[in-house]
Amino acid sequence: MSQFHRLTIKDVRHETRDAVSIAFEIPQSLQQQFHFTQGQHLVLRAHLAGEEVRRSYSICSGVNDGELRVAVKRVAGGRFSAYANEQLKPGQSLEVMAPAGRFHVPLDPARRGQYLAVAAGSGITPILSIIKSTLENEPLSQVTLVYGNRSSASTLFREQLANLKNRYLQRLNLVLVFSREQQDIDLYNGRIDATKCQQLFARWLAVDQLDAAFICGPQAMSETVRDSLRASGMAAERIHCELFLAAGDNRKREARETARALDPQLSQVTLIRDGRALAFELPRNSLSLLDAGNAQGADLPYSCKAGVCSTCKCKVIEGEVEMDSNHALEDYEVAAGYILSCQSFPLSERLVLDFDQP
Structure with missing residues (x-):
C-alpha cells in the first residue's frame, strides 16, 4: 500500500x-x-x-x-x-x-439505512463518494447532507449534488448552509456551529435512529458536530470523522525540548520495513519516530505528518511510545499496539516497530 x-x-x-x-x-x-x-x-x-x-x-x-x-x-x-x-x-x-482510509461503513443492498453527512468546504470530497455509493448500492436507504460554504459560487460539486438530488428526490435531503450569501430560510444562513446543529437536529433528524454519521471539514466544526450528535443520543461508534488538517499543539513541542535538556537519554530503536530491520539510536524527546527513521534512510510512508491520514501507521512490537496526537486510529487499534509514527516518540530504552503489519 x-x-x-x-x-x-x-x-x-x-x-x-x-x-x-x-x-x-x-x-x-x-x-x-x-x-x-x-x-x-x-x-x-x-x-x-x-x-x-x-x-x-x-x-x-x-x-x-x-x-x-x-x-x-x-x-x-x-x-x-x-x-x-x-x-x-x-x-x-x-x-x-494505492487507496487507503476507513472513512466508511460497508454497503448492504438490503439495508434500510438512515445516514447523516456533514461537510464544510472541500470536506465534501469524500462525502460525495460516500453519498453517491450509498444511494446507488443501498436502494432502500436515505441520506441527509448538511453542507456549509461561503456562498453558492464557492460550493464544490454544486452541480453534481443538484443532479443527485434530482435523481434521488425522495432519498436525498440536501441542506446547503451559506455564511456570506443570504437565503430565504434563516436556518440555512451562517455557519455550522453548536446552535445550528441543535436547530437542524431538532427540525430535520431523529438522531437516535441514524445508522451512521459522516463528518468532514475543519477540526473545530467536526468536533462540534460530533459532540452535538453525542449529546443528542447517538452512539460514538456510529459517528465517523475525517480531518484534512489538525491543529498543532506548541505546548507539547516546548515540553519535549525542556525534557530533552533535563534528561538526554537515548533509545535503541529498530524499525521493520519490507522485511528488513534497521537499528539506530534516537535521543528521546527529539525527532518523531517517522522523521528519525527517514533520516536513517528507512523510506517510511507518510503524507500529512499531522496524525490525520494514518499513512505512517505501524505496530509496536516491543517497548513503549508516547503519541502526541491521533485523529486516524480507532481505540481498538491503539489497544492492539498500533501507533502513528509521525506523532510518536520513544519512552523505553528499547523499541521495535513493525511497518509491515496490516
Missing part, C-alpha cells in the same frame, strides 16, 4: 474558481491495487523546485463511476494545490499510492 505508482492524468476538471478534480488512467496491471472503497483517499507525490512534496486528497468518485478522481482545492501558500490548479494537464503523470 505504501508504494508509489506513476499514473497518467486522464482529465483535469475545474470545479470552482479555486478547485480542480483530477482523474487518473489506471493500467490493467494496477486495477486490483487501485480498487477503492467510498470515502478513501490517495497520497500524491511530486517534486517541486527540487523538493519532494506529498499530499493526501480524498477520492470523490462513487464506487460505480468507473473512474478514480480526486479533488484539490487551492489553499493559501499551498505548493501542491497551486501546482495542481495551475499546471497539471491531461497526459502528465503523478506518483500515487
Whole structure:
C-alpha cells in the first residue's frame, strides 16, 4: 500500500474558481491495487523546485463511476494545490499510492439505512463518494447532507449534488448552509456551529435512529458536530470523522525540548520495513519516530505528518511510545499496539516497530 505508482492524468476538471478534480488512467496491471472503497483517499507525490512534496486528497468518485478522481482545492501558500490548479494537464503523470482510509461503513443492498453527512468546504470530497455509493448500492436507504460554504459560487460539486438530488428526490435531503450569501430560510444562513446543529437536529433528524454519521471539514466544526450528535443520543461508534488538517499543539513541542535538556537519554530503536530491520539510536524527546527513521534512510510512508491520514501507521512490537496526537486510529487499534509514527516518540530504552503489519 505504501508504494508509489506513476499514473497518467486522464482529465483535469475545474470545479470552482479555486478547485480542480483530477482523474487518473489506471493500467490493467494496477486495477486490483487501485480498487477503492467510498470515502478513501490517495497520497500524491511530486517534486517541486527540487523538493519532494506529498499530499493526501480524498477520492470523490462513487464506487460505480468507473473512474478514480480526486479533488484539490487551492489553499493559501499551498505548493501542491497551486501546482495542481495551475499546471497539471491531461497526459502528465503523478506518483500515487494505492487507496487507503476507513472513512466508511460497508454497503448492504438490503439495508434500510438512515445516514447523516456533514461537510464544510472541500470536506465534501469524500462525502460525495460516500453519498453517491450509498444511494446507488443501498436502494432502500436515505441520506441527509448538511453542507456549509461561503456562498453558492464557492460550493464544490454544486452541480453534481443538484443532479443527485434530482435523481434521488425522495432519498436525498440536501441542506446547503451559506455564511456570506443570504437565503430565504434563516436556518440555512451562517455557519455550522453548536446552535445550528441543535436547530437542524431538532427540525430535520431523529438522531437516535441514524445508522451512521459522516463528518468532514475543519477540526473545530467536526468536533462540534460530533459532540452535538453525542449529546443528542447517538452512539460514538456510529459517528465517523475525517480531518484534512489538525491543529498543532506548541505546548507539547516546548515540553519535549525542556525534557530533552533535563534528561538526554537515548533509545535503541529498530524499525521493520519490507522485511528488513534497521537499528539506530534516537535521543528521546527529539525527532518523531517517522522523521528519525527517514533520516536513517528507512523510506517510511507518510503524507500529512499531522496524525490525520494514518499513512505512517505501524505496530509496536516491543517497548513503549508516547503519541502526541491521533485523529486516524480507532481505540481498538491503539489497544492492539498500533501507533502513528509521525506523532510518536520513544519512552523505553528499547523499541521495535513493525511497518509491515496490516
